[in-house]
Amino acid sequence: GDSVTQTEGQVALSEEDFLTIHCNYSASGYPALFWYVQYPGEGPQFLFRASRDKEKGSSRGFEATYNKETTSFHLQKASVQESDSAVYYCALGETSSFSKLVFGQGTSLSVVP
Amino acid sequence: DMKVTQMPRYLIKRMGENVLLECGQDMSHETMYWYRQDPGLGLQLIYISYDVDSNSEGDIPKGYRVSRKKREHFSLILDSAKTNQTSVYFCASSSRQGRSDYTFGSGTRLLVI
Numbered sequence: 714g715d716s717v718t719q720t721e722g723q724v725a726l727s728e729e730d731f732l733t734i735h736c737n738y739s740a741s742g743y744p745a746l747f748w749y750v751q752y753p754g755e756g757p758q759f760l761f762r763a764s765r766d767k768e769k770g771s772s773r774g775f776e777a778t779y780n781k782e783t784t785s786f787h788l789q790k791a792s793v794q795e796s797d798s799a800v801y802y803c804a805l806g807e808t809s810s811f812s813k814l815v816f817g818q819g820t821s822l823s824v825v826p
Numbered sequence: 827d828m829k830v831t832q833m834p835r836y837l838i839k840r841m842g843e844n845v846l847l848e849c850g851q852d853m854s855h856e857t858m859y860w861y862r863q864d865p866g867l868g869l870q871l872i873y874i875s876y877d878v879d880s881n882s883e884g885d886i887p888k889g890y891r892v893s894r895k896k897r898e899h900f901s902l903i904l905d906s907a908k909t910n911q912t913s914v915y916f917c918a919s920s921s922r923q924g925r926s927d928y929t930f931g932s933g934t935r936l937l938v939i
Contacts, residue, residue: 749928754932755932755933756830756916756918756930756931756932756933757869757916757928757930758930759927759928759929762927802868802869812857812874812876812920812922813871813884814928815871817868818866818868819868819869
């Protein structure tokens, strides 16, 4: 079945560092790709999505580009802040099921001042 | 106010007791979900409901059942809870027209002792 792999389980950065969280997927066809963010004590929140090859999604300074050739959707931010500390989930919308999302394992980002 | 509400937020139960987790949404979303979140495993889909009395098993349905008698309300039931069901449970909803942008609740933290 469809799957999502996030390489980093934990990332520790200082403020103003550049962030990359890697996300690779395995799916047939053209799944929609998503990033969700989860702050402590809350449920995940939709960050942005992309639906076709080379489409860039972005929100709150974060961005990712759909790459069908490398089956990737890496999350990046040029300059992180302490308030970006959270868990980030990459997800894909299964092509076989209109409503079902498959989530990666999550990456915990910790940003220190 | 567009939100998903989960009750209770925290719950402690003894092994063998029955557990009822409640979820409500005020967006008239057709589709609702129950996920559990465990460290290193991310979000795993337990059940999905496409509308009233239209429920399907997710990836890890064993030990759980669900009930949806009204579009705005979705319950997760654990009959005879087990210690390995200790987890954080998230409810979410989405609109078919929204193409899988989920709205999550804040979660129920269940401890089975």
